[in-house]
Amino acid sequence: MEKRRALPQNKGLDRLSKNTPLDLNLLELTHAITQRQCTARELAEASLSRIEELDHGLHAFCTLDDTALEQADETDRRLSAGLPVGPLAGVPVAVKDLICTRGMRTTFGSRLYADFVPEQDDIVVERLRKAGATIIGKTNTSEFGYGGVGHNHVFPTTRNPWNVALTPGGSSAGSAVAVSTGMVPLALGSDGGGSIRIPASLCGVFGMKPSWGRVPLYPSCRDPRYPGQSGWESLEHIGPLTRNATDAALALSVISGPSAYDRHSVPSESGDWVLSSLDAMASIRIAFTGDLGFAIVDPEVRSVFEQAVARLRTVISHVEAAYPAVGNTEGLLDTLVALETDRVGLKAMTAEQGIELDGWIGSILERTWTGDQFTAAIMERKRIANLTADFMRDFDFLLTPATASAAFPIDTYGPDKIAEQILPPSSWVPFSALANFTGLPAASVPIGYTQDGRPIGLQIMGRHLDDKGVLSLCAIVEKLFAQDRRSTPSV
Template sequence: MTVASMAEAVKSGRTSAAERVEATFRCIAALDPSLHAFCTLDEAGARAAAKALDERLGRNQPVGPLAGVPVAIKDLICTKGLRTTFGSRLYAGHVPQEDDVVVERLRAADAIIVGKTNTSEFGYGAFGHNALFPTTRNPWNPDLAPGGSSAGSAAAVAAGMVPLAIGSDGGGSVRVPAALCGIFGLKPSMGRVPAYPGCRDERHPGISSWESLEHIGPMTRTVADAALAMSVLAGPTPKDRFSLPNDILQWAVPPVETLRRVRIAFSPDLGFAAVDPEVRARTEAAVHRLEQVLGCVVQVVQPDVGNYSAVFETLVAMDTDRQGLRRMAAEQRIELQGWLASLLSRDWSADTFTHALMERKRIANTVWRFMEHHDFLITPTTACAAFGLDIPGPDTINGRAVEAGSAWIAFSALANLTGAPAASVPIGLTVDGRPVGLQIMGRHLDDLGVMALSAVVESLFPTSWPPLAISGDTMSR
C-alpha cells in the first residue's frame, strides 16, 4: 500500500492502525534478520500509539494525514524515550529526552514510529555499517551495499517493511541509498524541513555535526508519497535558524503541463567524474525519453564547479566538534574509525577552512548563474551501481583509478553545497539486476518542480521491487 492509501484505509475503517502495525512487525521479523535495516524497534510504543489512534477513530474524532502509517526513523534523528545511538559506541545507550522536530510532526500527524534504522557512525560515510550493529544489506542482493548513510531507511522501504522512512542528507545520504536500493529519495531545499536537536545541539559532540550541510527528507516508493510526507514535515521552527516559511500551500505533485517548456541541463559526469558505462548509458537513455515526452530542450552542459570533493570534506571537518569527539573517545577509551577518525586526526589550518568557505561561495554563485538559464540539472545519482559490502567503493570506474570512498558519489554533494532541492528517481536495473538512479536538481526553492519532473520519470520507468519472499523467519529469493 502507498502512504496515502494506507492512511485512507485506516481513516475509513477498512483496516485499523493496530492491524497495520502488526503487519509491519511481521514483515520486519521475516525480512530484517537478513537485511539488518533496523537497529532498534519500538514495538510497545508503536502498539500503544496504534491503540490510542484506533480509539480516537472509534469516537469519530479527527486524525492526522498520516493516520496509522508505520514510519522508520534514521538513527541520527532523535526519538524521545527511544534509544538513538547515531551509529556510535560513544552513544550506545543514549536515550534522548526530546524528539527531533520531524518526529514531533510525524507523531502529530498520527504516523506510527516503529523503530530506528541503521546508519554509518554520525553519518560519516556513504555506507551502512558501524561498530554497533550488523551491516545493512541491499534488498536486491544481500551481498551488495545499500549505500548510505541512510542505509537502513532505504533498505526498509525497498523491502516493503515500511512505506515511509526518514533519512538525513549531508552530502547525498538520502539520494545515494535511494539510488542503490531503487526507491525515491528527496533532499528538500535547505531549511524546508527543520533539524533539531540533530545537527544543532552543542551539548553532544558528533550529534551536532553537519549543520551547514544537513537536510532531512522522505524516502518512499513513490513521488506522491514523498509529497504527502512533506506536507507534514515542512515548515519553520525557532529551533532551526535556517528553517524556511511554509510558502508552499499544497504539497502535491504538480501536473505534467507545468513542465512543457522547461530547460534541462544534462551532464553525465559534471566534467570530472568517472562513470560506469552502463550507468551512463541508462542515464542518457532516460534523459532522451524525457526530451521526447516533454518536448523540452535538453543541453549537455554543466556548471563550471570543478571537482569539489576536497572542499566538501573540509566543510564537514569545520562542522564537526573535533575537540569534543576526541575528548569523549578518550574518556570512554573508544577508538573511532574510518573517515571520521581521519577528520579528527588531521591538523587543519585556518587558511584551509577559509579557502573552503570561499570555494563554497564560488560554487554557489556559479550554480545560481547557471540555473538562470536552466530549470533543472540532471546527472546520474551515483557513478556506479551497488558494489560489495566489504569495500567503501570501487577503486576503478570505467578503467580509471579513483578514490574508493568518494569517487562513486561524485554528483550528490553539489546540492548540499548550494542548498538546492534534489532527488533520486529509479530508472531501471543494470543487466545483472542492480538499481540505477537519476538525480534531478532544481532551482533555489523549487522543490515542487523537482517532484513534478521526478513524477514524469517515475511514470516512464515503472519501478519493479526486489524479489523478496517471506518464508518462515528468513528471506528467500
C-alpha cells in the first residue's frame, strides 16, 4: 500500500495568499495549463498550500494524496511532449470519502472501514483521471452519508468557513468547504437526500445532483461487499460542487455517460454541455413555492427566496406560484433508506469489530422493520413520482429554498427552532428528498445571505433528464446575483 501524507499543521486562516491560479474558473484554468501559462505542478502546489494554510481549522480534508504532485508532473510531461491531455488537465479535484479511490484510504466516515484501501477507483474517479485531473485528496463526510451534517467518529467535524462555530451541512461537508474556500475549484459529492445541495447552500457554492443514472455509480452504492456503503441504491447520485454552473457543466461532461457496471445508467443524449442563453430560455415556465405546502421556513430564508423569485421575474415572463402536493416525505426517506441498507451485513461487522453505530444509521439498525412498512413506502414513492411527473408537464422548473434554515451550531443535527417553532431536528431539510425520490435533476445556487452573513441557496429542480436546462437556469440566476456574491471570511 502506498503511503499517504497526513494533513499538515498550518499557521492560521489569515495567511492565505490571494490571486492564485485557483481563483480562475475551470475553463480558464485548463486554458492556462494547456497554453503553458502555468504548470499543473504549480496548480497542485497552490492547492496544497491553500489546504495547509486553512484546513487545520476547517477539517474539509481527511486524507491527502501524496501522489498529487506526481499526477501533476505527468500532465506537464505530456504537454511538453505534445501528447493529448484531457479536458480537466491539471485541475485539482477533491473526492468525497464515500467514493472509492484506488490505493488511497477510503473510510466512508466509519470506524468499521478506518483502514480500508480500495483496490479500484469508482467510475467517476477513473473518468477524472482520464480527463487529466489531479486528485488532491479525500473530503470529510458523515458516517456512510447518513445525515445532513458532517459528523463521524474517525475525523474531526468539518466546520463552516463563514463561521467555524456553525455546521457546513452534509453529508458532502468537506467537499463544499473545500470549494467554498478555494482549496480546490472542483469537488465530487454524493446525494441520496440532499447531501450535495444542502452543504452547497450552507457554504455558498454551487452544487448539482444530476438526473438519476446520468452519472454511473460503482463500486459506490452498488457493491454488496461493503455493508454500509452499499445502501441507498435507488436514491444515490454523484455530482459536482463548484463555484458556478458552467464549471459544473464541464465536470458533468467528464463524469456522465453509461457504464456496464451500473445497470441504472442512461445513455448520453449528446456531448453538448454548453449552457443555453437567456434568449433561448425565454419561453420556459417556472413554478415556485416557499414551503411545498407544509414546511416551516426561517423568515430570513423565505425573504431571500422571495426576493430571488422577484428578480427572476424581471427576465423570465412565466413565473407562477405552484407546487406538487406531495406532502411531508421525511418518514418516507427514513423507510426507503432502511430498506436499502444492508442491515444484516452491518450488524455482522459491528459485532465482529465491537463497534456500535449511533445517529441515524444506528437508529435504522435498532428498529424492527416489517415488509408491510417497506411495501407501503415503495407505493408512496410511486405516488409521489407520478404526481410530480404530472406537475412537471406544465412546468419546466420548480424553485424552492434549498433548505428551510441557514447554518446552525456545529455538532447538532438541526436548529433548535425554525420561525420560533420547536421542530424535529431534520425539519430544516424538507425540500431536497423530492428530487431523489423522482430522480429529477436539481441544484443549489447561491442567492443571498442572512443578516449575520450566513449563505442561502435556491434549489432549482428540472424535468426528467434536463440536466442542461437546470444548469442553464442556474447560470442565469448567477448573473442576476453576481454583484451580491461575497468571498468567505477565511479567504
